[in-house]
Amino acid sequence: MINVAAPKFRLGKLVSTPGALAALSEAGQSPMVFISQHVAGKWGDCDEHDRQANEDALKDGDRLFSVYRTSKGVKIWVITEADRSSTCVLLPEEY
Helix, strand or coil: CCCCCCCCCCCCEEEECHHHHHHHHHHCCCHHHHHHHHHCCCCECCCHHHHHHHHHHHHHCCCEEEEEECCCCCEEEEEECCCCCEEEEECHHHC
């Protein structure tokens, strides 16, 4: 079961790239593990600049960006578009 905190923003349509799906499958993890953290404002391994940009984006409506690692150590990005129309789970090299 995944515990979901109160969402801080709309996710829009949920999508994922083939590479991210493969990495998550290999790790035995669901993308929802990371999406639930993202929508709760837990930005993962973002640096301070990106954390502050996300906090500003919650007020200003810009893009939201989180960084996580699978249990196998693969870096996963979660990006919600500025218009909140979609959220994508992807590998950095697929950006």
